[in-house]
Amino acid sequence: MTATPATPAIEGWFTTGAAAALVGARCTTCTTVFFPRSSSGAGPDGHGFCRNPACAGEEFEDVELSRRGRVWSYTDAQYQPPPPYLAPGSPGDAYEPFALAAVELPEGLVVLGQVAQGYGVRDLHVGAEVELVVETLYADETGDRTIWRWKPVVELGEEADQ
């Protein structure tokens, strides 16, 4: 394996490092926060159109979203999704099901994400606390490509079972 540094699978949507966080776009006029930035709303270059119908704002600033939230709902993918999904690992590897969670953040929005490696639907329930982590999604010719994932926050005492 080469020591190529991992890079995000999409640019500008989340930070990496010890306290990784999603990067939202906050309208400088009405302060509504949007995630992700998109060409139809808060744009990647700090400009765009605020999607709040009561606001005509066109300027946005980056804001790191809360790293913890509560599960709105969850599921898993027991069959391999079709392209453009890229399975991790090498071609020919057996498909590994993974879990997904929709998480309600204190900023008042719900954000989807895969669930951190090693966790599944049995580790989740609506209202459970989860924390953002960054893990490898797949690898391409540039090396590992990373994505944000939701990791269950294990309460003190629960780990004793393991």
Add this chain to the structure above:
Amino acid sequence: MSTDVAVLGVGMHPWGKWGRPFTTYGVHAARAALADADVAWTDVDLVVGGETVRNGYGGYVAGATFAQALGWNGARVATSYAACATGAQAIDTARARILAGLCEVALVVGADTTPKGFLAPNAGERWDDPDWLRFRLLGMTNPAYFAMYARRRMDLHGATSEDFAAVKVKNARHGLANPNARYRKEVSAEDVLTSAVVSDPLHLLDICATSDGAAAVVLTSVDYARRHGIAAPVRVRAVSTVTPTFPNTVLDMPNLSTDSSAVAGVPERTFKQSIAHAAYEEAGIGPEDVSLAEVYDLSTALELDWMEDIGLCKPGEAEAMLRAGDTTIGGRVPVNPSGGLACFGEAVPAQAIAQVCEVTWQLRGQATGRQVEGARVGITANQGLFGHGSSVLLST
């Protein structure tokens, strides 16, 4: 001023996997609707096609494609696309022109052929397309969204896998005698519960298939219907094609997130609640008047959501209503008497039109083998990608 238009004729091509061009299905349905209406194609002065996205250029201009296949007759033409709400928007276009006095006899057609397996986004690298990004970044398929709604019902309202299976059992029974349904056989709860889990908690038999199929309606002014000898036609009383109201706070396909409610507050109704509400308001008819409903059961659990969203019961009460048999034919307000998507599978631009066909047969008392006795008012509901919703309210 009356905002009613008459449904003079309805027709379908049976759902299935037939492997023929979508035009074949559409023309079959159109001819069936014209024959049902006893109207000659040459008397149609507007044709509206529901766009068929995945099937080539002819599908992108479906109105003209059907018109050419039927034989150019000089009618006005329109084509509509709104994902799963396509058919209702096509009906809305026809209704608006009739009510404006710009046409008298409109033919609305939707037809589709669908590939096997998961519906997937268009090819290519499209980093600004949420429909593409949800697959690339998350592996988030359509059933995964349905499963999120289902799991939330379980954790919040105590729904069980057995409840979801009961929806499939009911709809399979409803569809037994429907000649246009693709699946016409009894399904047991055990069949559902022992089928493979696709996305927890949904099994293969909880999720609707994709199908080929077509549906068509002939809409006319009420005055034309009267002159045509139909004194009391089934009437479209309202068509709702509303968008969500900001902030859209319920996770919605194909988006990766919801809007934030922190600044704007939570709207009075969720998007799905607002869809039927707009139809009720427009018609001056309430959910208590409804005799039957055709709703978009992309999954079994989603039918329970719709029962609440169209006002048949309060949030969290759908399971109790289902368990009491209220939504079975013979019950208080049958849901999906056609058999629903559980029996049809989905043929995207045809589905919302097919719902109107079924309600029309029910209101005429012609739904042989699945008739809701004394049906007077029927409502349809569905939701499409990117904030398209639709509901059509019909009455005798």
